[in-house]
Amino acid sequence: xxxxxxGNTPDVKGTMAAEYVLGLLDEAERAAFEAQLRVDADxxxxxxxxxxxxxxxxxDLEEIPPPPQLWRRIEAAAFGGEKRKPLWxxxxxxxxxxxxxxxxxxxxxxxxxxxxxPTP
Amino acid sequence: xxxxxxxxxxxxxxxxADRQAxxxxxxxxxxxxxxxxxxxxxxxxxxxEVLQEVYLxxxxxxxxxxxxxxxxxxxxxSLTRDAAVxxxxxxxxxxxxxxxxxxxxxxxxxxxxxxxxxAALRFRQxxxxxxxxxxxxxxxxxxxxxGYAALAEPTGRAAGDLRNGLGQSLKQLKVCLGG
Numbered sequence: 001x002x003x004x005x006x007g008n009t010p011d012v013k014g015t016m017a018a019e020y021v022l023g024l025l026d027e028a029e030r031a032a033f034e035a036q037l038r039v040d041a042d043x044x045x046x047x048x049x050x051x052x053x054x055x056x057x058x059x060d061l062e063e064i065p066p067p068p069q070l071w072r073r074i075e076a077a078a079f080g081g082e083k084r085k086p087l088w089x090x091x092x093x094x095x096x097x098x099x100x101x102x103x104x105x106x107x108x109x110x111x112x113x114x115x116x117x118p119t120p
Numbered sequence: 121x122x123x124x125x126x127x128x129x130x131x132x133x134x135x136x137a138d139r140q141a142x143x144x145x146x147x148x149x150x151x152x153x154x155x156x157x158x159x160x161x162x163x164x165x166x167x168x169e170v171l172q173e174v175y176l177x178x179x180x181x182x183x184x185x186x187x188x189x190x191x192x193x194x195x196x197x198s199l200t201r202d203a204a205v206x207x208x209x210x211x212x213x214x215x216x217x218x219x220x221x222x223x224x225x226x227x228x229x230x231x232x233x234x235x236x237x238x239a240a241l242r243f244r245q246x247x248x249x250x251x252x253x254x255x256x257x258x259x260x261x262x263x264x265x266x267g268y269a270a271l272a273e274p275t276g277r278a279a280g281d282l283r284n285g286l287g288q289s290l291k292q293l294k295v296c297l298g299g
Contacts, residue, residue: 015290022261023205024268024283048189053297054262055194056240058201061263063151064158070168071146077172078179079139 017046021054127192135182142179149193150175153200159263160204166211170203205265246296254289257282 019025020033037043107113130148133141150171157167177199185195247255253275260266268279268286275282 015287015294018290018294019287022258023202023265024261045189049297051188051190051198052194052239053243054258055190055197055201056237056243057259057262058152058156058197059240061152061155061159064155065151066154066168066171067164070150070171071143073168074146074172074175075143077176078142 017043018050018054021047021050131182131185131192134178137179142175145178146175149196152193153196156197156200156263157204160201160208160265166207167204170200170207173203174199201262201265208265242297246293249296250289250292252285254286257286258289 016025016029016033020030020037025033037047127145127148130141130145134145153171153174154167157170158164161167161170174196178196185192188195188198190198247258250258257266257271260271268283271286272279272282
């Protein structure tokens, strides 16, 4: 274990992981711990285990429903970029295509473009 | 609250951008997460901001909880707690210092309502063996984002002493939890 606690107390791996999850490390300790965390799978497991245990503190809490407008805000922010388009916006390329096709057909007949040379 | 199995399935669907699953996940988990955020933050508005941030992250990265090695609900609680503590710290730097909520002593059977996971029961058992008010201190550190200074203040001890003491308790806790 290369991460050292502040002062000269040697770190005990597991407890530093707990302090990290609780947010009790100072900035320098946290940075050192996170550097170690990136290369140490065991340490990562320790962090996950502490997170799991500490999260059970929340089991005691009385649930509080958030106001309904919060969901509307989240929905708008999450799906906002891909809002449903009005029908005419979905249909106009098809309509334009249809108009163009009709115009071509009309032009073809009108200018007699479809006359074939008489077969001999 | 939904069962872990259902939560797993729900999260997989959210990871595949299933909007209905996302709405269902919100309905089932938001009241618990709002309660977590309100432990740390003093106003509803701040807690709502945190929840919005958390759910957007979930929508964008629902697959990540497996990589983090957590069960879905523990992952959601962790995200919310950390986001709320971050928000509290940023706001504390720029504005007034919000007081920590009053906290009664840690009650050993406070959480025995409803179904408890095995992890929760074991954790509670191990906590009850810690000396003095260390279980309460850990709870305050987690739920309220209290640092060593804030934890030591009511006890009249130095923050460094508390840290050494809590360090011993964390070691004991780790052994008790089996690793």
